[in-house]
Amino acid sequence: MSIIALITDFGLKDNYVGVIKGVISGINSKAKIIDISHNVSAQDIKQGAFLLFNSYNYFPKGTIFMGIVDPGVGSARKPLAIKTINYYFIGPDNGLLSVAANSDGIKDIRVIENGKYLLKKISTTFHGRDIFAPAAAHLSNKIAFSSLGKKEKNMEIIDISKPNIKNKILEGEVIHIDNFGNLITNIMKEDFIRFIDGKSFEGQIKGKRITKIYSFYSEARQNEVFFIESSFGFMELAVKNGKASSYFSVKKRCKLKVTI
Amino acid sequence: MSIIALITDFGLKDNYVGVIKGVISGINSKAKIIDISHNVSAQDIKQGAFLLFNSYNYFPKGTIFMGIVDPGVGSARKPLAIKTINYYFIGPDNGLLSVAANSDGIKDIRVIENGKYLLKKISTTFHGRDIFAPAAAHLSNKIAFSSLGKKEKNMEIIDISKPNIKNKILEGEVIHIDNFGNLITNIMKEDFIRFIDGKSFEGQIKGKRITKIYSFYSEARQNEVFFIESSFGFMELAVKNGKASSYFSVKKRCKLKVTI
Amino acid sequence: MSIIALITDFGLKDNYVGVIKGVISGINSKAKIIDISHNVSAQDIKQGAFLLFNSYNYFPKGTIFMGIVDPGVGSARKPLAIKTINYYFIGPDNGLLSVAANSDGIKDIRVIENGKYLLKKISTTFHGRDIFAPAAAHLSNKIAFSSLGKKEKNMEIIDISKPNIKNKILEGEVIHIDNFGNLITNIMKEDFIRFIDGKSFEGQIKGKRITKIYSFYSEARQNEVFFIESSFGFMELAVKNGKASSYFSVKKRCKLKVTI
Numbered sequence: 101m102s103i104i105a106l107i108t109d110f111g112l113k114d115n116y117v118g119v120i121k122g123v124i125s126g127i128n129s130k131a132k133i134i135d136i137s138h139n140v141s142a143q144d145i146k147q148g149a150f151l152l153f154n155s156y157n158y159f160p161k162g163t164i165f166m167g168i169v170d171p172g173v174g175s176a177r178k179p180l181a182i183k184t185i186n187y188y189f190i191g192p193d194n195g196l197l198s199v200a201a202n203s204d205g206i207k208d209i210r211v212i213e214n215g216k217y218l219l220k221k222i223s224t225t226f227h228g229r230d231i232f233a234p235a236a237a238h239l240s241n242k243i244a245f246s247s248l249g250k251k252e253k254n255m256e257i258i259d260i261s262k263p264n265i266k267n268k269i270l271e272g273e274v275i276h277i278d279n280f281g282n283l284i285t286n287i288m289k290e291d292f293i294r295f296i297d298g299k300s301f302e303g304q305i306k307g308k309r310i311t312k313i314y315s316f317y318s319e320a321r322q323n324e325v326f327f328i329e330s331s332f333g334f335m336e337l338a339v340k341n342g343k344a345s346s347y348f349s350v351k352k353r354c355k356l357k358v359t360i
Numbered sequence: 361m362s363i364i365a366l367i368t369d370f371g372l373k374d375n376y377v378g379v380i381k382g383v384i385s386g387i388n389s390k391a392k393i394i395d396i397s398h399n400v401s402a403q404d405i406k407q408g409a410f411l412l413f414n415s416y417n418y419f420p421k422g423t424i425f426m427g428i429v430d431p432g433v434g435s436a437r438k439p440l441a442i443k444t445i446n447y448y449f450i451g452p453d454n455g456l457l458s459v460a461a462n463s464d465g466i467k468d469i470r471v472i473e474n475g476k477y478l479l480k481k482i483s484t485t486f487h488g489r490d491i492f493a494p495a496a497a498h499l500s501n502k503i504a505f506s507s508l509g510k511k512e513k514n515m516e517i518i519d520i521s522k523p524n525i526k527n528k529i530l531e532g533e534v535i536h537i538d539n540f541g542n543l544i545t546n547i548m549k550e551d552f553i554r555f556i557d558g559k560s561f562e563g564q565i566k567g568k569r570i571t572k573i574y575s576f577y578s579e580a581r582q583n584e585v586f587f588i589e590s591s592f593g594f595m596e597l598a599v600k601n602g603k604a605s606s607y608f609s610v611k612k613r614c615k616l617k618v619t620i
Numbered sequence: 621m622s623i624i625a626l627i628t629d630f631g632l633k634d635n636y637v638g639v640i641k642g643v644i645s646g647i648n649s650k651a652k653i654i655d656i657s658h659n660v661s662a663q664d665i666k667q668g669a670f671l672l673f674n675s676y677n678y679f680p681k682g683t684i685f686m687g688i689v690d691p692g693v694g695s696a697r698k699p700l701a702i703k704t705i706n707y708y709f710i711g712p713d714n715g716l717l718s719v720a721a722n723s724d725g726i727k728d729i730r731v732i733e734n735g736k737y738l739l740k741k742i743s744t745t746f747h748g749r750d751i752f753a754p755a756a757a758h759l760s761n762k763i764a765f766s767s768l769g770k771k772e773k774n775m776e777i778i779d780i781s782k783p784n785i786k787n788k789i790l791e792g793e794v795i796h797i798d799n800f801g802n803l804i805t806n807i808m809k810e811d812f813i814r815f816i817d818g819k820s821f822e823g824q825i826k827g828k829r830i831t832k833i834y835s836f837y838s839e840a841r842q843n844e845v846f847f848i849e850s851s852f853g854f855m856e857l858a859v860k861n862g863k864a865s866s867y868f869s870v871k872k873r874c875k876l877k878v879t880i
Binding site: 369370371372373374375376377378379381382383385386389393402403431432433434435483484485486489 | 623652654656658659671672674678679680683796798799836837848849850851861
Binding site for chain 1: 392396
């Protein structure tokens, strides 16, 4: 059974996601559609790329990922289909797909342009429905990947996990705030551990300090703030039985500094 | 594979939608259930009718739509099943289904009353679970449509897209606010274009003006407010890289005036 | 077709639920996954247990319920699989599963520990992905229940619906607030009716009174506050065309008193 996994910033209030699933089901009624998330912050391509990167390799080989965070819809940005070693990625050429696709290993990139695999009428505002959904559905019906359109050599690339280290200061970013108010950073655990190198350290966000790192939530004392490895290998800031997002007053992406 | 598509105001916090899917799956384990939206504003029948109307014809022929925005649950309002040229619609007789069903072309209407196709115990508060879900599931099992109950001649009708034109003033309504803060109106593009007829125009919502119309989001300047055709053929108000809902301080349905 | 039904406090913003579905689909691509809710209040085990109890028996026999509200993830609390007369329950040993499982009738309890049925790498923060999802998916592939791990005799138990009656005062709890702002209590209708025994009564929440009980929402006058039987047999507080949660200023679980 073919899986099509969706990640978008469409939210769950409107009929956008439902209509996309209707279009897919009309082309391949047997496609199994899985929602990764539809609550990427509106137009936050980097956050979407981060979440897709953290998710893709938990899906079975052959999964078709359809990612749509698309502030440039209707402009000249290209609709892309990417074939990687284990997966397919469909979405706008704005970097959203680049982190996951590069990580898995890109084999072929196509511009989606074969009218046979698109809706008859292409709007200027909803390519998810008119271009990406039908392309993904036809791909799940096992059409030749190359039939989607002409080969593309370049695509937009986003860089996520390259925190900046200079003069014993590591600069990173809070890239996502999860449902529990945990702040997920773009600093991978290995980079963090190598940087602090067993020494005591001080993290800073908006003037507030963090000096602890734990391996389990349960190691922390009530209301203590600490670093912990997130479920996907990045460092995360948490407050025991509280919300780090409230403690640091963080509502969206922001800078983070660590010194030793 | 039979598709049952759901649109409700149940939200996603409670177990209501999950229980409905459990009931459906107990009757037809092979039904493919698709969520259009469960975040219709509470008890806003007109908004639900609008979203269903904008969605239904993207689904494959034979799809069974189950719509539940039902302030009158437990009262005398009838539970209906409607057969149209291409689809089936299941839900309360309060107008919710009427716009989509009329648009597709009604062939038969039945009152859902055959106990064989309902849960044993019918509550006064949750007909979605006790009446609509089992009826939809049995229908997806290909029972005869007429076996659901006796023929019904009349049903509640809602009128959505008839903006009022008088003395060079077009009066419409903001009928839905989407996830991006765009204000979706009940004015169809053709009606709008015919009305302004190439002349300059001024739209007004809550004392604030709109004088631009664009074909692409990318045509607008940063923070500019403008009309654009929505993804479903209705005129929409947008603010480039902002939220029209914040700009106009609109939180729910409200009036809109356009003069030339 | 095997059904796996999920109830968690993961929310729908992150990729947590999507990744769980990816893991399940990689092990059993034919599993039908149904969301009961992912918006249980963060770490509120009792609320999760309540919603699961209210949901399970609407699902077909053989359904595998995977419940994750797990403040103790990474600590010594055990991962459990419970076989009941009609169902399977998978989740942490913290009481979350106990109300539904006990109600259906427990036949066997196992600690999930057979590495063959887990992900290779077990994190300290996301057992939903690493332990519970693979265990549920393998179970849906019809492995022997006993192969998951060794027999367990005891598990954490939560008590939900035992309101306290003393000196003509019934003390209960608002245990859940639904999407419409209705306050769902832990007092079963039978207990309530037996207690008031046809006499007039006065309910109190945060100093505000309730003296009415109705069978239908439509019996109440505009803005009237009243008790009504909820869709799952518990007493509920509602305000006609309003929100009881706003009327009583209730945002989370709180006490409720009824006197006759």
